[in-house]
Amino acid sequence: MENFTFYAPTYFDFGRNAEEHVGKLVRRFGGTKALLHYGGGSVKRSGLYDRVKKYLDEEGISYAELGGVKPNPRSGLVYEGIELGRKNEVDFILAVGGGSTIDSAKAIAAGMCYDGDFWDFYDKGTPIERALPVGTVLTIAAAGSEGSTNTVITNEKTGVKKGAGSDALRPRFSIMNPELTCTLPPYQTAAGATDIMIHICERYFSNTEEVEITDRLCEAVLKTIIHETPRVIRDPGNYEARANIMWAGMLAHNNVCGVGRVQDWASHHIEHELSALYDVTHGAGLAVIAPAWMRYVLGANPHKLVQFAERVWDIAPQQTDEQTALKGIEAFESFLKSIGMPLTFAEIGAKEQDIDRLTEKLLAGKETEGNYVKLAAEDVKKIYRYAATRNG
Amino acid sequence: MENFTFYAPTYFDFGRNAEEHVGKLVRRFGGTKALLHYGGGSVKRSGLYDRVKKYLDEEGISYAELGGVKPNPRSGLVYEGIELGRKNEVDFILAVGGGSTIDSAKAIAAGMCYDGDFWDFYDKGTPIERALPVGTVLTIAAAGSEGSTNTVITNEKTGVKKGAGSDALRPRFSIMNPELTCTLPPYQTAAGATDIMIHICERYFSNTEEVEITDRLCEAVLKTIIHETPRVIRDPGNYEARANIMWAGMLAHNNVCGVGRVQDWASHHIEHELSALYDVTHGAGLAVIAPAWMRYVLGANPHKLVQFAERVWDIAPQQTDEQTALKGIEAFESFLKSIGMPLTFAEIGAKEQDIDRLTEKLLAGKETEGNYVKLAAEDVKKIYRYAATRNG
Numbered sequence: 015m016e017n018f019t020f021y022a023p024t025y026f027d028f029g030r031n032a033e034e035h036v037g038k039l040v041r042r043f044g045g046t047k048a049l050l051h052y053g054g055g056s057v058k059r060s061g062l063y064d065r066v067k068k069y070l071d072e073e074g075i076s077y078a079e080l081g082g083v084k085p086n087p088r089s090g091l092v093y094e095g096i097e098l099g100r101k102n103e104v105d106f107i108l109a110v111g112g113g114s115t116i117d118s119a120k121a122i123a124a125g126m127c128y129d130g131d132f133w134d135f136y137d138k139g140t141p142i143e144r145a146l147p148v149g150t151v152l153t154i155a156a157a158g159s160e161g162s163t164n165t166v167i168t169n170e171k172t173g174v175k176k177g178a179g180s181d182a183l184r185p186r187f188s189i190m191n192p193e194l195t196c197t198l199p200p201y202q203t204a205a206g207a208t209d210i211m212i213h214i215c216e217r218y219f220s221n222t223e224e225v226e227i228t229d230r231l232c233e234a235v236l237k238t239i240i241h242e243t244p245r246v247i248r249d250p251g252n253y254e255a256r257a258n259i260m261w262a263g264m265l266a267h268n269n270v271c272g273v274g275r276v277q278d279w280a281s282h283h284i285e286h287e288l289s290a291l292y293d294v295t296h297g298a299g300l301a302v303i304a305p306a307w308m309r310y311v312l313g314a315n316p317h318k319l320v321q322f323a324e325r326v327w328d329i330a331p332q333q334t335d336e337q338t339a340l341k342g343i344e345a346f347e348s349f350l351k352s353i354g355m356p357l358t359f360a361e362i363g364a365k366e367q368d369i370d371r372l373t374e375k376l377l378a379g380k381e382t383e384g385n386y387v388k389l390a391a392e393d394v395k396k397i398y399r400y401a402a403t404r405n406g
Numbered sequence: 407m408e409n410f411t412f413y414a415p416t417y418f419d420f421g422r423n424a425e426e427h428v429g430k431l432v433r434r435f436g437g438t439k440a441l442l443h444y445g446g447g448s449v450k451r452s453g454l455y456d457r458v459k460k461y462l463d464e465e466g467i468s469y470a471e472l473g474g475v476k477p478n479p480r481s482g483l484v485y486e487g488i489e490l491g492r493k494n495e496v497d498f499i500l501a502v503g504g505g506s507t508i509d510s511a512k513a514i515a516a517g518m519c520y521d522g523d524f525w526d527f528y529d530k531g532t533p534i535e536r537a538l539p540v541g542t543v544l545t546i547a548a549a550g551s552e553g554s555t556n557t558v559i560t561n562e563k564t565g566v567k568k569g570a571g572s573d574a575l576r577p578r579f580s581i582m583n584p585e586l587t588c589t590l591p592p593y594q595t596a597a598g599a600t601d602i603m604i605h606i607c608e609r610y611f612s613n614t615e616e617v618e619i620t621d622r623l624c625e626a627v628l629k630t631i632i633h634e635t636p637r638v639i640r641d642p643g644n645y646e647a648r649a650n651i652m653w654a655g656m657l658a659h660n661n662v663c664g665v666g667r668v669q670d671w672a673s674h675h676i677e678h679e680l681s682a683l684y685d686v687t688h689g690a691g692l693a694v695i696a697p698a699w700m701r702y703v704l705g706a707n708p709h710k711l712v713q714f715a716e717r718v719w720d721i722a723p724q725q726t727d728e729q730t731a732l733k734g735i736e737a738f739e740s741f742l743k744s745i746g747m748p749l750t751f752a753e754i755g756a757k758e759q760d761i762d763r764l765t766e767k768l769l770a771g772k773e774t775e776g777n778y779v780k781l782a783a784e785d786v787k788k789i790y791r792y793a794a795t796r797n798g
Contacts, residue, residue, distance in 0.1 A: 015649040017421025022414065028666065029409025224646035226633055227654045230626035238619045254616035257407040261666070262619045270662065274420065274653070 015225050015274040022268050024161050025187040028261065030253075032191045033151050036066055036108070037073025043147050043186035045106025047076045049099045051119045053083040053111045057153060062194060066110055066151060078102040083111060086289050086296065087118040089133055089169045095122035096132060099146070109150045109185075113157020113209075116150050120165040120183045123148045135178040136167055142180035150188045155195055155260040156206030156297060158213055158267025160188035168290055174375070175290035190264070192256040200247050204353040205297025207243040210263045211236060212300045216279045217272035219311075219318050219386040229321070231271045236326045238262045240349060247353050280384025281307045284397060287372040294362045301355035302362055306401040308343045311387040312336060318386070319343065359402040366402040369395055407617050407666040414660050416553050417579040420653065422645075424583045425543050428458055428500070429465025435539050435578035437498025439468045441491045443511045445475040445503045449545060454586060458502055458543060470494040475503060478681050478688065479510040481525055481561045487514035488524060491538075501542045501577075505549020505601075508542050512557040512575045515540045527570040528559055534572035542580045547587055547652040548598030548689060550605055550659025552580035560682055566767070567682035582656070584648040592639050596745040597689030599635040602655045603628055604692045608671045609664035611703075611710050611778040621713070623663045628718045630654045635745050672776025673699045676789060679764040686754045693747035694754055698793040700735045703779040704728060710778070711735065751794040758794040761787055 025043070027035050040048055048070065057063045070077055080095050099107070099122055109119035125132030127144040134140040152160045159165065163183050168175040198206075218232040238258055245255040265271060284307065285299040312319055316335045323329040323342025332338040347357060356362050373394045382388040389397070400406050417435070419427050432440055440462065449455045462469055472487050491499070491514055501511035517524030519536040526532040544552045551557065555575050560567040590598075610624040630650055637647040657663060676699065677691040704711055708727045715721040715734020724730040739749060748754050765786045774780040781789070792798050 015421075015646060015653075017424065019417065019419050021417040025411065025413040027411050029407075032409070224650065227627070227630045227650045227657070230630050231623060231657075234622035234626040235619070238622050241618055254407060257666070258616065258619045261407075265619070265623075265662075270657075274649070 016222055016276065018273040020269065020273050021181055022161065022184060022270065024185050024268070026161070026190060026264070027187065028190045030191060030193055032189045033062065033066060033194070034069060036149070036151055036189055037069040037071075037075055039187045039189070040070065040075050040106055040108060040149055041073050043106070043149060045075060045108070045147060045149070047078075047102065047104045048106040048108040049095060049102070049104040049122065050077045050079045051083065051095060051107060051109050051111075051115055051122065052081045053115050054081070057110055060194075060197065062151070062153070063110060077108070078104055083115045083118045085114050086168045086175065086293055087114040089167055089171075092118055092121040092125060092132060092167060096125040099126050105146060107146050107148045109148065110153070112152065112154035113159040116148070116152075116157070116159035116185070117165040117167060119148050119150070120145070120159070121167050124178075124180070124183060133169060136169075136176040137174070142178060142182050145180070145182040147186045148183065150185050152188055152190050152260070153194045154198060154202065154206055155256070155263035156209045158210070158263050160185055160190065161264040161268035163269075164267070166286070173290050175286040188264070190260055192253055192260045195256050195260060196251045196253065198250065200250065200354055202295070203246055203250065204243065204355050205295045205301075206263065207239050207259060207297070207353065208301045208350065208355055209297040210259070210266045211239050212281055212304050213266040214271060215304060216282060217275065217277050218322065219278045220275040221315070221386060222275035225275050228271055228274060233325050235262050235266050235271060240326070243353050276385050278384050278386040280386070280389055283376060283383055284394060287376050288362065288364055291368065291372065292363050294364070298356055298362055301350045302357060302359065302364070302401045303397070305343055305347045305350070305357065306397050308346070309400060310393065310397045312339050312343070314387045358404055364402070366399070369398045369402065372398060408614055408668065410665040412661065412665050413573055414553065414576065414662065416577050416660070418553070418582060418656070419579065420582045422583060422585055424581045425454065425458060425586070426461060428541070428543060428581055429461040429463075429467055431579045431581070432462065432467050432498055432500060432541055433465050435498070435541060437467060437500070437539060437541070439470075439494065439496045440498040440500040441487060441494070441496040441514065442469045442471045443475065443487060443499060443501050443503075443507055443514065444473045445507050446473070449502055452586075452589065454543070454545070455502060458500075469500070470496055475507045475510045477506050478560045478567065478685055479506040481559055481563075484510055484513040484517060484524060484559060488517040491518050497538060499538050499540045501540065502545070504544065504546035505551040508540070508544075508549070508551035508577070509557040509559060511540050511542070512537065512551070513559050516570075516572070516575065525561060528561075528568040529566070534570060534574050537572070537574040539578045540575065542577050543586075544580060544582050544652070545586045546590060546594065546598055547648070547655035548601045550602070550655050552577055552582065553656040553660035555661075556659070558678070565682050567678040580656070582652055584645055584652045587648050587652060588643045588645065590642065592642065592746055594687070595638055595642065596635065596747050597687045597693075598655065599631050599651060599689070599745065600693045600742065600747055601689040602651070602658045603631050604673055604696050605658040606663060607696060608674060609667065609669050610714065611670045612667040613707070613778060614667035617667050620663055620665060620667060623657075625717050627654050627658050627663060632718070632741060639745050668777050670776050670778040672778070672781055675768060675775055676786060679768050680754065680756055683760065683764065684755050686756070690748055690754055693742045694749055694751065694756070694793045695789070697735055697739045697742070697749065698789050700738070701792060702785065702789045704731050704735070706779045750796055756794070758791070761790040761794065764790060
């Protein structure tokens with residue numbers, strides 16, 4: 015196990031009607047004037063948005079409003095939010111929505127405390143030392159941004175999608191009411207579940223030895239998602255299954271499952287190029303990339319894939335480690351298919367002829383990607399190619 | 407799943423040499439003058455105590471000192487600490503030791519912010535609204551107090567052992583260096599592992615349905631302890647196994663495994679009477695009581711015991727649920743025995759003739775104990791009697 019620090023001071027208010035506490039929580043964590051940040055029409059149609067405003071009014075919290083966050087959130091709206099926040103002298107950013115809205119809120123929160131261009135955090139790796147406090151009212155279990163240090167933004171001018179992270183970005187509070195996710199369509203639900211699983215896989219597939227406790231925690235989250243997701247696909251209003259998925263989604267990315275080990279993150283980065291270029295739903299892109307990544311790294315480094323097969327998918331040991339691992343990957347692919355996720359470029363509108371371009375953008379300025387197996391350009395191309403053709 | 411809140415803002419600094427950061431961490435979390443609280447000679451003999459003082463000196467943190475914490479920490483030393491802390495106007499309590507030292511430090515931290523008798527928190531359930539900040543340098547994996555809201559103190563005048571809890575008692579930081587636990591004797595190590603397992607069991611044995619995620623997390627911690635403890639019994643200096651146990655011990659009691667469910671806590675309370683009367687090592691007392699509790703509740707409520715058998719101990723389903731569950735309990739007992747833990751009253755110096763008195767003290771002022779099965783006085787006596795005779 016590697017040395018680590020872990021600091022996750024987010025206050026979670028979880029359960030039915032939890033959003034009623036939003037005004038009190040903004041107040042508790044120092045907010046008096048908030049920037050209320052949200053996405054499209056769904057939070058308005060559901061009535062959630064009006065209720066949140068009512069709870070803020072009741073607590074005497076004033077607010078400016080900025081909607082329009084899209085999946086794969088864009089830098090343009092972040093600039094707009096920073097300007098609006100400064101003009102209105104807000105002291106708190108309140109995100110009402112999913113991971114995209116929260117990631118955009120975090121970017122605004124950091125950008126408002128920085129004199130330069132906020133994109134420096136993403137592009138140049140400028141450390142984020144300060145940020146306005148962020149709170150969230152979560153509406154989809156997927157990104158885990160409600161408990162994480164991370165934010166991913168797409169620069170729409172350059173088509174570059176990049177992440178940044180800092181302890182300063184951990185939300186001060188997150189309101190998690192599983193009821194709010196019960197109206198999500200099956201495709202979005204399944205893409206969210208896939209994102210959760212791959213957040214775990216990026217941590218699980220590690221060469222750091224002697225990490226039994228975090229391995230077991232990773233397997234616990236994966237087993238839960240495997241058990242609960244088919245239940246909500248069949249019965250979207252199943253509160254209990256939604257609740258288990260929602261809490262699992264937070265745990266998958268606040269890093270409690272990932273401390274003390276070198277993590278991988280190749281699948282996420284390889285996918286980011288797809289969602290930047292084709293505006294694919296991130297979880298769907300991961301369903302295409304992660305199994306292709308697993309099949310490719312299997313030859314070079316099977317050991318953790320064997321454990322994944324045996325402990326997560328209950329595969330009995332086969333004649334060789336490779337065979338055991340392959341059965342695990344196949345089980346994972348069958349699962350993804352069963353919940354309606356794509357496995358190929360064609361299903362998400364990605365094109366084989368873009369592979370060189372995708373790879374070039376991915377590796378711009380670095381030799382390799384990932385840690386479980388270090389992938390050079392040729393390796394990345396083979397992963398994209400497998401995802402394109404399911405052959406090789 | 408029940409509604410819940412979860413707020414665990416402890417900064418963990420985990421790994422080799424982490425104690426070097428103690429001065430900086432006291433400073434970071436607002437301390438300028440600390441009460442340095444510790445137990446017996448072992449932290450002095452090992453040199454840890456002098457090193458901690460050096461790191462405080464280097465950061466310009468001044469301190470008063472109070473040693474002498476014993477296992478099953480006493481109220482007398484807490485009164486002394488409150489007085490010493492006030493006289494020296496300390497603004498931070500730094501515990502260097504195990505759960506007893508940390509629990510005593512939490513009591514002093516709360517007592518210093520309270521005009522009345524600190525024992526009110528434990529005896530009358532007076533809410534703890536404020537406490538001085540507490541930091542810890544942990545030297546044994548067991549109680550989980552380094553990440554928890556809880557403290558247990560024994561009033562030596564009355565022989566009453568009681569707990570109290572508050573978010574205000576969560577340590578601001580905990581330094582967890584597994585090397586510091588490598589010199590622990592096997593018996594203390596095993597008693598710590600048992601305490602960790604029963605912290606999980608108190609949460610796991612619940613009638614709250616649809617808690618797959620926390621069930622799986624509980625199982626992950628148990629599996630880890632089952633895997634790692636025999637390794638450190640054989641090889642006390644095994645850093646990696648110590649590290650996994652240490653982090654598991656924190657997770658077992660910071661409540662990440664217990665949110666959203668009604669918890670039990672009968673075994674702990676039944677054991678507290680033993681350690682109050684006979685000054686037994688808490689973990690050893692739990693090894694005697696918890697399996698006896700399991701055997702007794704099996705008849706009334708087998709369902710979670712069946713899951714415990716199948717998922718934690720890999721027991722194949724037997725002809726009846728009771729048989730499956732019983733095989734799980736037997737596996738647990740064999741495990742405890744294999745790591746050197748007692749299973750009977752005789753081994754810990756407890757006496758069958760005290761059972762009425764133990765039960766009376768336990769149930770003073772309440773009808774039943776526990777939640778998985780509500781235990782009246784006659785039930786508690788049967789559990790004690792089974793532990794005394796291993797028969798019935």
